[in-house]
Amino acid sequence: MPGPRGARVPPLDGCDSAHERDDLRASDGRGSMHAYRYSGPSQLLTAASGTNCRLVSDGEALFRGVVAQPRHVALGLRALSNCVRARFYTPPGVLEPLLDPVVTVGQQQLRFEGFSGCCSTYARFDLAEDAFTDIEARTRGTTNVDFQAPMRAALAQVRDDSPMTLAVGRDSVAVEVGGGTIVERKVPFPLRWLRGLGEVQAYLSRMEPRFEISRAEALRFVRALPSRSRHVSYAVPLGRGLRLTQTKSTAGVAFTGTERLRLLEDLLPKAESLAGYAEPCGGSAWVLRMGAERFTLVLSPERWRGFSGEGQLLGALAMDQVDEALARVQASLHWQDRLDLEELSRESGLGREALADALALLAARGHVGFDLQDGAWFHRSLPFDLEQVKRLHPRLQNARKLAEAGAVQLEAATEGLRARVQSGDVSYQVSVTGIDSTCSCPWFSKHHGERGPCKHILATRIVAEERST
Amino acid sequence: MxxxxxxxxxxxxxxxxxxxxxxxxxxxxxxxxxxxxxxxxxxxxxxxxxxxxxxxxxxxxxxxxxxxxxxxxxxxxxxxxxxxxxxxxxxxxxxxxxxxxxSREWIADWARAVLASHPRRVREVAFAVAEGLCDKPDAPNWSVGFIDWLRNVAWRENRDLPDLLRERPDFLADDLWGLFEFDGVADVNLAGSDKYRKRQTAWSTALCTLSAEGLIPRDRLLDASLEALARDFVQMRAGWFSRFHEELKPTLEERAARVDRYLLLLGSTIPPTVSFAVKALQKLDKKGMVPAAALLDAIEPALQARSKATATAALAMLRAAHGRNAASAERIALLVSQALAHEHADVQGEAFDFLDALIPAGAPVPAALRDAIEPVAELVKPSLQPRLARFVEASAEVAPPTAEHESLRSEPVVPIDSSEELLAGLGAVLERPDDAIELERVLDGLTRLGTDALDLAALAKRARKILDTYEEERDPIAGCLSHLVSALHRGEPFDAEAASESVVEIPRMQRLLGLLIVELIPHLGSGLPRLSAPTDTRCWIAPEVLVERAGQHSGCGPVDQVLALLRLGPDRSKPDLARRVKDLRGPFAVALRHALAVSKKGDSLDALDEHLRLAAQRARDPWRCQFDCPAVYRSNDGKGAHYRLRREPSVPQKIPFLQPTVLLHSGEHGLADYYCVLSEHPGPVRWSATLAPGCTEDYFACGFERLDPEWSTVQWEARLYFEPLLFAEVPLGPNAARLLAAGLSCKEPGQWGMALDALLAVVHDGRFDAELLGAAFAELLPLGLVKCGRWAKSLGEAARASTLARDAVVATIQRGLRGDPADAPKDLAKLLELLHELLFEGGAAFDDPEARRFVEAIRTGGKTAKLCRALLAEASGG
Structure with missing residues (x-):
């Protein structure tokens, strides 16, 4: 039930400003680091000339355009909203989920992104230029938009035969409709979203295509899925369609929690095809192509693994020396919908590997995202103090503490790095060779690096980097 | 101050x-x-x-x-x-x-926060409002909170809900309508409140009563309930509003005034709401009160609904609309084509009937209609494919799916060769104890390499943490190894007696593993491989390897010896094996010779300890089933209904630990505390499959009894019992067939999914036996535990995999139609429908005489009778 969520953000003693309170909340690693203030609710207003879908954010007006296929867009936004309202796993100490998607207005694309309440599922709805018959205004930027139940309900009634205008940004309409009263709704932006937004890009950039099936086959496959499941399943190509199997298959796409995939069901009647992508650590991506619109669903390897807790980017975040490279790459970012790596390499003067590291770090900071369709990075910029990201990763913080406490003892090695890392009363053996790392700690024994490096490996890398400089 | x-x-x-x-x-x-x-x-x-x-x-x-x-x-x-x-x-x-x-503002904030925390706290806020501390808050939970509050007051004061509401005119005038704007929270909502109450005390009844008395405007209730359905409520909660709307018994005129709202609800993403709207529109449509143009604009989602009744009703309305406005035939045909994607053959059939009426034979098919049908053509049922031909051209043949990945082959086990690898392996098994092969590698590595070069401090810390968890929660294998790691790290001398005592305390399956570890401890670092270490991933030991090990080893414990014999590989064709085993000495050598069917003068099986003798006899014929299982029956215990097997001879009440193959069956007696090798954890289930790789029929018998036809007692690890069937070398015996048949009708997706994989593996590598699997189906059919709908779904999925699989499914269903049809489940029609479609698709005949007699004996009407007639007509290939 949507409530006055602003009231749920308690003021803390000794804090004068809202920002200061938010920063304090951020310091515990769980709360928010930024809060949006909406001037009013997003609304779907029906007039004789058509429907106006006004998505309110706390920034300036970013976009206004006439949608070519209103029902597609309405279903896509609702599916995204279904995702952010869903919770596929309830961890202890559950937090209030954020229900408002992030919107990026790029040069030619409009992208809506969001995570499920458990952060295990990421959804993105992309609208290309062709999705609009007319674009009246476009200012590049990224923001959150208000997206509450009344808006969802209104979207359910949109049909293709009624013209729809989509607007993103602060809007005076709320004032007009509300009789001159601005109802400010303050929404904290959770840190787990910020961490997740970075991690999911790392997953996406490693995805490989496995299949693409027609709408009819997609409908058959998704409708035949069990309503929920807890084991790993594999969607493997069978003829023109797919078959679900429990037996490990490299030709298929592995995923857990069929209920997560069923988020696509409402969109399938409007889809042209469904493409499946897999990546080595067990993550999967499912892309519904709907003409000029695209809906992407990314599933973490397990329902209980939120993207925010993954550590795919920790290796990049641990390296301080890439700051200069980062600045050079950042200077070349101009809201491109597709970053040309060759050009970027030329402009920044960075080699392939250094550029990859820089992009990984930019992803971690929310500055770039990855588009599966194009197989390329795109620029966006979340409006937060992203320098905080480094100190908000507990594993990285712990690694730094180990490094600062002198717990890492590098040992002579013929190849790569070897070290003993004293953690508490136990000493762990770490070995780093190229991109392969091993550690004798339980975390590594359990995950074998699938969830990123453990704190001991990170500490070893940090110390080695310090020594090298 | x-x-x-x-x-x-x-x-x-x-x-x-x-x-x-x-x-x-x-x-x-x-x-x-x-x-x-x-x-x-x-x-x-x-x-x-x-x-x-x-x-x-x-x-x-x-x-x-x-x-x-x-x-x-x-x-x-x-x-x-x-x-x-x-x-x-x-x-x-x-x-x-x-x-x-x-301040008043502070109190208003507090009221909002209290209401947001839970609607039940509305009483507090109402008290504050009554005291004049604050105004009535504009918050959703304000109205929702009354659902629970007034219900409790009615219960406490033994009064009717309408009475209480009559006393609150303010609530009826204002707050009541909030209940139609917000659907509540998980434990406070109208649907939940009315679900467990008598009809006369329900909110819906109270509102209808007050509406009849004129205290609540009826029109507003009708409108509000439809508006609520257009909102984005949770499906379960939305259902209350559609039921309430119908409880108000709207007249035709009232419905006609709201026809636009009903049409709007056809676009709802909640399937029951679409069904509700279709039913309401049907009533109006019968009187011609639905504008045809508006219907055509809105009907498409109903044609795509999963519910057969909804799609059929939508087609019927389109038919009526066509009757009223023949000019829109092409547009109607485009809409009707959407129903061809429906999963029910009946809906597809009706859609074809309609299309045939819209586009008479010989008339050109509009290009737009062709384009609309083409993408869904592959979803049309085989029996209806001939009707498709006039609308679209035959699609290109798709190459039959390959099934190379279906079966697994055993591979050699690569021994651990360094202390570093051993340490990593030990850590991995502690964290992931469900990998039986890794466990065997680690035990073998410990025996050969010892622990002198291992820094066990980190693992010991982890082991202590594992041992600190509740025993019921931790995997027994992880627990057992944690005991071992702790003991090794302490550096205490390994006293077999003391170690044995510590593991004896651990019940069930761990004890066997514990006893094995106790036996291994004196041999740590011996440089020799463990006697019972498997040489392939099915956990067999190559006979020549075991013979070689038997010559090297001395002082092996009985558990190790028994396991080594039970794992003796079935391929005993290596030359020189007999000569080499004859050279061996000692009781184990005698047992091994017996197992390999090699005779030597002076060997006497009777002189051996019982455990060795029994293991040698079992090893001689590794695939032999321990017990005959002539019948299946249904057991209803406190935990719900389960399958059970009658075993002959019956399983002894007391079983020595050194007879692990018999231990597999001890669950038959329901002896929860008995030392059993089965477990609720995946690790022991997988490891118990490796104890005697040939005793698969015994293992499958246990798995069959642990399957869960329904969710009520679901045991997640039961899916693992299918795993050996994925190996091409494992034969399909009667118990394996029973396991497959039961698994294909399980509700738990993991269980039926694994059963489906196993069935396809069995079919594609030539192990399939239609008689055996059909017999299992026939056995289970009258027990009342299977749902034919689930069988039809899983077998239909299997049949899609290849023509071989389709033929196997057809043969299985035909062989499964045995016995008295009166005992068959009510939804047998679903299985018959699948059979009918598959026979049509493959151009095969319904030629099994007993199955025909079964179908002929079915005495029922409706769809089942229609299918029976269709099947019997296919005597000569359709």
Whole structure:
């Protein structure tokens, strides 16, 4: 039930400003680091000339355009909203989920992104230029938009035969409709979203295509899925369609929690095809192509693994020396919908590997995202103090503490790095060779690096980097 | 009060004395910032009192007054979230006096926060409103809270809900409508409230009663219920509004006035709401009261609905619309084509009937219709494919799916060859104890390499943590290895007696593993491979390897010896094997020779210990089943219905540990505390499959009894029993067939999914036996535990995999139609429908005489009878 969520953000003693309170909340690693203030609710207003879908954010007006296929867009936004309202796993100490998607207005694309309440599922709805018959205004930027139940309900009634205008940004309409009263709704932006937004890009950039099936086959496959499941399943190509199997298959796409995939069901009647992508650590991506619109669903390897807790980017975040490279790459970012790596390499003067590291770090900071369709990075910029990201990763913080406490003892090695890392009363053996790392700690024994490096490996890398400089 | 320190001291002195009045009086003389300055101390005090109470540190009679005093003044000091976190409620008395010290805005914030925390706290806010402390908040939970509150009042005062509502005209005039705007929360909502109540005490009945009395405007109720359905409510909660709408019994005129709203609801993403709207529109449509153009604009989602009844009703309305407006035939045909994608053949059939009527034979098919049908053509059922031909051209043949990946082959086990690898392996098994092969590698690595070069400190710390968890929660294998790691790390001398005692305390399956470990400890670092270490991933030991090991080893324990014999590989064709085994000496050598069918003068099986003798006899014929299982029956115990097998001879009540193959069956007696190799954890289930790789029929028998036809007693690890069937070398015996048949009708996706994989593996590598699997189907059919709908779904999925699989499914269903049809489940038609479609698709005949007799004997009408007639007509290939 949507409530006055602003009231749920308690003021803390000794804090004068809202920002200061938010920063304090951020310091515990769980709360928010930024809060949006909406001037009013997003609304779907029906007039004789058509429907106006006004998505309110706390920034300036970013976009206004006439949608070519209103029902597609309405279903896509609702599916995204279904995702952010869903919770596929309830961890202890559950937090209030954020229900408002992030919107990026790029040069030619409009992208809506969001995570499920458990952060295990990421959804993105992309609208290309062709999705609009007319674009009246476009200012590049990224923001959150208000997206509450009344808006969802209104979207359910949109049909293709009624013209729809989509607007993103602060809007005076709320004032007009509300009789001159601005109802400010303050929404904290959770840190787990910020961490997740970075991690999911790392997953996406490693995805490989496995299949693409027609709408009819997609409908058959998704409708035949069990309503929920807890084991790993594999969607493997069978003829023109797919078959679900429990037996490990490299030709298929592995995923857990069929209920997560069923988020696509409402969109399938409007889809042209469904493409499946897999990546080595067990993550999967499912892309519904709907003409000029695209809906992407990314599933973490397990329902209980939120993207925010993954550590795919920790290796990049641990390296301080890439700051200069980062600045050079950042200077070349101009809201491109597709970053040309060759050009970027030329402009920044960075080699392939250094550029990859820089992009990984930019992803971690929310500055770039990855588009599966194009197989390329795109620029966006979340409006937060992203320098905080480094100190908000507990594993990285712990690694730094180990490094600062002198717990890492590098040992002579013929190849790569070897070290003993004293953690508490136990000493762990770490070995780093190229991109392969091993550690004798339980975390590594359990995950074998699938969830990123453990704190001991990170500490070893940090110390080695310090020594090298 | 002169200073802050004095204020704090005086305040806490009053609270210590449990004098709430004095404390409040003190606060009344303070400014807001001064009062806020006392917040931290008050919260500390309140938490301290809670702690004392919970831990019994002070008598409750002393704590009560102090807590009371603190809570009374809290409303003057703390913030709303602090009050909520301490669960302090507003009530009459000094709490009201305290809250009066706050501003009206603050109280409004508090009211909103309290309501947002849970609608049940509406009573508190209502009290504040009644006291004039704040205005009625504009919050969703305000209205929702009344659902629970008024119900409780009615129950407590033994009154009717309508009575209570009549006394609240303000609520009826205003707040009531909030219930149609917000669907509530998980435990407070109209659907949940009415679900477990008698009809006469339900909210829906109360509102209908008051509407009939004229106290609530009927038109507004009708409109509000439809508006609620258009909102984005949770499916379960939305259902209340559609039921309520119908409970109001709208007249045709009332429905006609709302036809636009019904049409709008066709676009709902909630399937029952679409069905509701279709039913309402059908009533109007029969009287011609639905505008055809509006219907055509809105009907498409109903044609795509999963519900057969909804799609059929939508087609019927389109038919009626066509009758009224023949000019729209092409547009109607485009819409009808959407129903061809429906999963029910009946819907597809009706759609074809309609299309044939719209586009008469010989008339050109419009290009737009062709384009619309083409993408869904592949979803049309085989029996209807001939009707498709006139609308679209035959699609290109798709190459039959390959099934190379279906079966697994055993591969050699690569021994651990370094201390580093051993340490990593040991850590991995502690964290992932469900990998039986890795466990065997680690045990073998420990035996050969020993622990001298291992730094076990980190693992020992982890082992201690594992052992600190509840025994029921941890995997027994992880627990057993944790004991081992702890003991090794302590560096204590390994006393077999002491170690044995420690593992004897651990019940069930771990004991066998524990005893094995005890036997291995004296041999750690011996440099020799463990006698029973498997040489392939099916856990067989190549005979020549075991013969070689038997020549090297001395002093192996009985568990190791028994396991080695039970794992003796079935391929005994290596030359020179007989000569080499003859050279061996000792009791194990005698047992091994017997197992390999090699005779040597002087060998006497009777002279061996019982465990060796039995293991040798089993190893001689590794695939032999321990017990015959001539019949299946249904057991209804306290945990729900399960499959059971009758075993001959019956399983002994007491089974020695050294007979692990018999241990597999001990679950038959339901002896929960009996030492059994089965477990609720994946690790032991997988490991028990490796104890005697040939005793698969025994293993499958146990798995069959542990499957869960329904969710009620679901055991997640039961899916693992199918795994050996994925190996091409494992034969399909009667118990394997039973396991497959039962698994294909399980509800748990993991179980039926694995059963499906196993069936395809069996079919594609040539192990399939239609008689055997069909017999299992026939056995299970009358037990009342299977649902034919699930069989039809899983077999239909299997049949899609390849033509081989389709033929196997057809043969299985035909062989499964045995016995008395009167005992068959009511939904047998679903299985018959699948058979009909597959026979049509493959151009095969319904030629099994017994199956034909079964179908002929079915005495029923409707769809089943229609299918029976269709099947019997296919005697000569359709």
């Amino acid at each position: 002169s200073g802050k320190k004095e204020l704090v001291e005086a305040f806490h002195a009053h609270l210590e004395a449990a004098d709430g009045a004095a404390a409040l009086h003190l606060l009344q003389q303070c400014t807001e910032p001064q009062r806020r300055g006392l917040a931290k101390g008050l919260m500390r005090r309140l938490r301290g009192l809670d702690n004392e109470f919970i831990n019994g540190l002070s008598p409750a009679e002393d704590l009560g007054p102090k807590q009371q005093a603190c809570q009374e003044v809290a409303f003057a000091i703390l913030q709303p979230d602090e009050l909520l976190s301490l669960n302090i409620w507003l009530a009459e008395g000094r709490r009201v006096e305290a809250i009066r010290l706050r």
